[in-house]
Amino acid sequence: MATAQVLAFMQKTAEDAQLRDELEKLLGVGDGNISEAAELDAEELAALRGEMAPKVVDFASQHGFEFSTAELIQVVDSFAQHQAGEMSDEEFSGILGVPVNRDHTDHKTRVANPLQRLARYLSKTYLGIGADEESE
Known part of the structure; x- marks a missing residue:
């Protein structure tokens, strides 16, 4: 499932300092840690949703994560909506396929x-x- 690949890539940015630094340079904004909604700032969200999305997909592919630009944008949009309170935990988990505790x-x-x-x-x-x- 490609959404799982996007989430795995995003989580890896919290665990791998070198990956995080490279992503920060690529995006040109934020700190490179895109592991969860609380870590995504407005500039990172805009970059990941916009013209940088295909570059991030290529970057992720170079690190063994395979997903499309549309899948990346779907996950990032879901994070943003959940963070803003526009999406319930249940909706969020349904879209991303992660369980709600x-x-x-x-x-x-x-x-x-x-x-x-x-x-x-x-x-x-x-x-x-x-x-x-x-x-x-």
Whole structure:
């Protein structure tokens, strides 16, 4: 599924500093981290939706991610609409094929705050805190 490829590429920008730096140079705006709605600023959104979209698709292809310009724009538009509150969690997950975590009422807070997400990840990964409740 190509949408999964777009999402995998976007997530990789959070994990790979070199990829992020190269994307930042390519876009000419933002910080290159396009991993989630909270990380996309207005300039990055405009670049990814506009004339830079085909260049980003080519760039992603060089790094092993295969998707079309239309698929990139669809995902970026979905991120923007979800971030703006114009799309519900259910609609967002339906378009992108990602599950909505209905068990946690603070889902939007967790997604919107990268520091909380990082702290939760590190606590779960290295300390085992909260690992049981996530797997239920």
